[in-house]
Amino acid sequence: DIAARTAASFETGSLAGLRLTITAGPTREPLDPVRYISNHSSGKMGFSLAQAAVSAGAHVTLISGPVNLATPDHVTRLDINSAQDMLQAAESDTAQCDIFIACAAVADYRPSAVAEHKIKKGKEEIMELHLIKNPDIVATIASKVNAPFTVGFAAETRDIVSYAQDKLVRKKLDLIIANDVSRTDIGFNSDDNAVTLVTADQVTELPMMRKRQLATSLIDHIAQLYKANR
């Protein structure tokens, strides 16, 4: 049965005995008690990765922004809203982890001030919203002493590989999983995805497949790269 197979994979799977921290979904950055800035991430990729990692024998913590998805079996889930809250949870959880997969679509910027009351619509035809940069969660974790094997994602609309290679070096990551969000058939809010794996010395294209199947393939690649690195 499933419980027995899961129990067995904790001993024999490709990630047997390893601790993974995975972030998933969007973040929401509040402007006031009712409004926020967010993005179209469904969280499906991160949740599928968490499920595949458990099947490969890992102990998984999933740090998730607001999504409409059920928690996979045997996964420890922490729900957060903002990028700042996600960073705090990630720093705490990765202190003990072997592999960190930053799959969440974290808002790059947040409103510099959060209004205590709902902002009243004024007579002004225009409004300037002041934003400040959010912490870079994946780079923060990757730059730590004794950092886990760190995997980042790159959602791009053009020049996929060159942007990914630049990001890999700049953020000190071990692997970038890059995808093309300008394609409407894959990625955000779709059940399918096609990605390119970029490490310091190789570029590997994976064909379009279901996110669940892709998750299993990615976990296999991550396990191999992790073992080759350590």
Added chain:
Amino acid sequence: DIAARTAASFETGSLAGLRLTITAGPTREPLDPVRYISNHSSGKMGFSLAQAAVSAGAHVTLISGPVNLATPDHVTRLDINSAQDMLQAAESDTAQCDIFIACAAVADYRPSAVAEHKIKKGKEEIMELHLIKNPDIVATIASKVNAPFTVGFAAETRDIVSYAQDKLVRKKLDLIIANDVSRTDIGFNSDDNAVTLVTADQVTELPMMRKRQLATSLIDHIAQLYKANR
């Protein structure tokens, strides 16, 4: 059975033979292909009103922003994302309707330009986002020649009644349904709500109840006020 009762209510319900247009949910205002500004509206109130209106015999069109809700039986649903798209749908549908209920939490402002490609995170620690005012959907419909009986909502965090009375006059509405979104037990994303009905000559408080039950009560009040007005 339900079908027979629904068929009967089209002839005998408090809204028998009337056409209602209801807006529901949030709007999403894109910054680029992946990011947007939105708000915490779940759409539950608008969907419950649509269902209650059908039960009262009305022909209902529900214009909905992005929500995770099933369409009530016998309701015609139009899905939109932005405030501009919601206005266009509302103008078209209210040309023939008797009662317009603007329940959606429409974004007051939208980014003045939508980037074609995902905006790259720069080195800048701050960013200015230029916003322009969205069309005021409920005021636009209410100000038309032969406007339908128009019902607006006011989500406030303080001075509920005075803000609602001001809004009623300024936007030429027939009824405002006001609620206090600073209360965490009701309103946005909750199954419960408590509201205050404000017309030109009366203020009526309704106690906290399930949104579904509240919807039935509101539809009864709206039907009475509509008949008293025409």
